[in-house]
Amino acid sequence: MPFHSPMPEDKTRAGSGSEPSGLQSLVQAEKLIQIAILLPCATLIGWGIGWWIDSRLHTHWVGIAGLVFGMISGMVSVIRLAMAAGDHPRRGQKSPKQKSQEQKSEEQ
Template sequence: MTPNEPPQKKDDGGMDTLLRAEKLTQIAVILPCAVFIGWLMGVALDKWLHQHWIYIAGIIFGAVAGFVQTFRLIAASGKDQQ
């Protein structure tokens, strides 16, 4: 290799592509799952405490938790590519 040649990227056999696809799939699944789990916990608390509004708080809590985890995964994947 001469100094003028750019360094060649090593061939990883497509593993890098599979890892990126897995991360994108994980990001796409986290938010709906978090909202569903928050709703489910809210419904359970509604029945246990004989209320009719806690499921809304559960949905909001699940959405916030899903967004936080999504942003963490996006930030981590940005660091991996640099």
């Protein structure tokens, strides 16, 4: 007697090669955690490099410049990651990249 699964198979996802929705949500969560960690780390790295240069050159202003540079570079990276996280389509929608590829194939 053949086994019949009580849950119907999703025909649209089976052949498309896309990741399961559980894995997609974990990837999205990892990207958001990366955004949360990136800004403080960039700020600390900038301050640390500035402090090290201050100690070598016997100055007091390079640490502040390193701190500001770290915050600015962290914000740029956070904005890039946030924009990339917002580009992912919801289930059943196509990404802008997929739409542009379809338009190119239709033109040819």
